[in-house]
Amino acid sequence: MKEPLLCVDNLTTRFTTSSGTVLAVDRVSFSISRGEVLGIVGESGSGKSQIFMSIAGLLPPNGQVSGEARFLGRNLIGADESELNRIRGRALAFVFQDPMTALHPFRTIASQLTEMLRLHRGLDHGAARAEALRLLDRVHIPDAKRRLDMYPHELSGGMRQRVMIAMSISCNPRLLIADEPTTALDVTVQLQVLDLLDELRRDEGIAIALITHDMGVVSRLSDRVIVIYAGNIVEEGTTEEVLLSPTHPYTQGLLASMPDLYRPLSALSPIPGYPPDGRQARKGCMFAPRCSRAQNVCRDVFPELTARTGRQRQACHFPISGSQGLAS
């Protein structure tokens, strides 16, 4: 069998802080195949972003990571900085929530895109400008020639996100890590950006790790989903399985509580309580204090991620069956 594009095994990330050690990612294992979109969902602070910051070697100095993350056959955990630099921005590219933090405010789109193309692809000035124009066209920026010479603040949020996507695909990535790529955008613009990502996956075979707190975003683009709670994967399956028949009480709670592209705010029913503090000692199921199905065993024994039927896996001693998700 062919090796997946990204294969993560037992990834664990800790941060040392003055008030104790934060366990942000706890023994996480998953894979992403070529051209596949994997949705990574969970509440804010659950560890979604740190999984990918760890994989890409982008942790701050107080972060320590263990485990393996094989990308294109090479383990990135512990790889030296020069190797990571060769991979980041090329085979492995990021799209973040707020393009304004990634784009330089006082430089035109052309100068930022061409610099990248000259640096990473060795194009001369003329060729880089032509390629920059092609990339803006590729991400469907209307009137691209005129927009090339604009500054980021002269573009709408949606257009800026398209520029960000143009930059991230400029070196033909194999995996795009899209971290809340549409969270800052209006709903109609969100849909357009998701359609663009879908097109890139379809036409260019780019795999996407789609990090989001929004189940509507996941349902539109992902093939498979992993659900993260307190740094653990608590459920994994195809998008259809996880969204239509969630088996973990947390997934079901998320579906009932998250505002998304389809659910009116009035229909929300929040999960009671709060996620645990990452510094807390771990025993049993981390969701137990918030779970209506919790029993004594849940508080004592850590529920391993297992498949009871089919391929859908859940980390729960008393999984739900036949429940309703997004279809409700």
Ligand SMILES: Nc1ncnc2c1ncn2[C@@H]1O[C@H](COP(=O)(O)OP(=O)(O)O)[C@@H](O)[C@H]1O
């Ligand atoms: N530099 C840091 N120092 C200490 N804790 C951190 C640091 N960065 C992230 N964390 C903690 O790691 C956990 C996971 O964060 P993150 O992956 O950013 O969550 P999200 O699911 O919202 O993307 C959070 O509890 C966060 O407070």
Ligand code: SF4
């Ligand atoms: S293991 Fe127990 S506490 Fe945890 S989610 Fe399942 S039923 Fe709830």
Ligand SMILES: [Mg+2]
């Ligand atoms: Mg995040």
